[in-house]
Amino acid sequence: MVPFKLHIILIIISSVGFLFILNLIRRNKLELKFSLIWFFFSLFLLLVGLFPNLSVLISLLFGIETPVNTIFLIVHFGTISTLFSLTIALSRSHVRNKNIIQEMGLLKQEISELKNKLER
Amino acid sequence: MKILVIVPAYNEADNIQNLIMSLRHEIEVEFDIVVINDCSTDSTSNAAFEVGANVIDLPCNLGIGGAVQTGYKYAYKHNYDIAIQVDGDGQHNPKFIKDLIEPIILKKADFVIGSRFLEREGFQSSALRRIGIVYFSKIIYLLTKQKVTDPTSGFRACNASIIKMFANSYPIDYPEPETIVFLKRNEFTIKEIPVVMEERVGGVSSINLLKSVYYMVKVSIAILIDLMRDRKGVIKNGSV
Numbered sequence: 001m002v003p004f005k006l007h008i009i010l011i012i013i014s015s016v017g018f019l020f021i022l023n024l025i026r027r028n029k030l031e032l033k034f035s036l037i038w039f040f041f042s043l044f045l046l047l048v049g050l051f052p053n054l055s056v057l058i059s060l061l062f063g064i065e066t067p068v069n070t071i072f073l074i075v076h077f078g079t080i081s082t083l084f085s086l087t088i089a090l091s092r093s094h095v096r097n098k099n100i101i102q103e104m105g106l107l108k109q110e111i112s113e114l115k116n117k118l119e120r
Numbered sequence: 121m122k123i124l125v126i127v128p129a130y131n132e133a134d135n136i137q138n139l140i141m142s143l144r145h146e147i148e149v150e151f152d153i154v155v156i157n158d159c160s161t162d163s164t165s166n167a168a169f170e171v172g173a174n175v176i177d178l179p180c181n182l183g184i185g186g187a188v189q190t191g192y193k194y195a196y197k198h199n200y201d202i203a204i205q206v207d208g209d210g211q212h213n214p215k216f217i218k219d220l221i222e223p224i225i226l227k228k229a230d231f232v233i234g235s236r237f238l239e240r241e242g243f244q245s246s247a248l249r250r251i252g253i254v255y256f257s258k259i260i261y262l263l264t265k266q267k268v269t270d271p272t273s274g275f276r277a278c279n280a281s282i283i284k285m286f287a288n289s290y291p292i293d294y295p296e297p298e299t300i301v302f303l304k305r306n307e308f309t310i311k312e313i314p315v316v317m318e319e320r321v322g323g324v325s326s327i328n329l330l331k332s333v334y335y336m337v338k339v340s341i342a343i344l345i346d347l348m349r350d351r352k353g354v355i356k357n358g359s360v
Binding site: 098101102103105106108113 | 176186
């Protein structure tokens with residue numbers, strides 16, 4: 001069984017976290033595209049907290065002795081996936097950023113060239 | 121035939137004017153010059169502007185790869201037939217430009233690298249750097265069967281189809297060895313010609329020991345990963 005105290009902590013933290021994320025998305029502070037992974041992650045934790053048998057069932061399926069370890073494993077996996085999705089998003093915006101900077105340099109040069117032509 | 125000299129420069133206010141002057145003294149070949157100022161913190165941009173150079177000022181520092189690629193984008197946009205890269209620190213002597221572009225004009229090569237080790241004349245770089253250079257030329261030969269004695273040389277020239285390719289995708293930092301593997305994968309002909317390089321006059325080189333280690337590891341991985349890409353075709357969405 002999952003210790004009772006851990007349950008309470010899980011329920012409180014995950015529900016606060018879930019509502020926090022939901023509220024941020026609602027207020028357009030978080031782009032749903034990037035926060036979807038957080039959304040499902042916190043929703044899953046909330047479900048595990050509310051239905052303790054869920055973690056017991058998963059432990060049995062995976063052959064893990066204590067449900068607490070199952071929860072830790074899932075949290076760990078969730079954290080790494082979230083981190084990785086951030087790295088992907090970062091790489092993508094890095095390339096876009098670079099392209100914009102280059103384009104901007106080229107445009108600046110073009111503008112000053114046109115200015116010079118006009119002045120002549 | 122339209123020829124462009126791309127000069128990437130980061131904090132080269134001490135060298136840039138001399139370089140542009142000596143480029144202008146090369147009257148045997150007719151070419152345009154574009155200086156890519158990679159968001160220098162000194163007066164590189166003004167110094168180049170004073171001698172009437174065409175300067176592209178990048179609003180943020182992109183590093184050598186991003187700066188050079190800007191030059192290739194410029195060359196592609198303005199339909200240049202040949203682009204030549206000359207470092208802003210004055211290490212590359214403009215008198216070799218005509219040797220550098222000759223194989224391209226004669227269609228004997230698509231890409232020409234100026235090597236300081238073919239005839240072992242002039243500044244031969246520090247011992248530490250030479251170890252790295254030998255390592256890269258060995259690894260490139262092992263993987264692509266392409267002999268390159270100076271894979272880190274930034275003194276290079278290329279034809280229009282490579283300009284187009286580089287405008288699309290170019291490695292971000294320490295790009296020189298990686299581009300060789302990239303071009304080889306796309307079945308371009310690479311040739312080396314002997315040049316004499318000078319020791320830099322003013323300013324400081326951007327390479328130190330810790331960076332060199334990072335350089336070696338990063339470039340090795342980049343070369344290995346490049347081998348896993350499709351034999352032909354540009355990296356999707358341009359260069360990570």
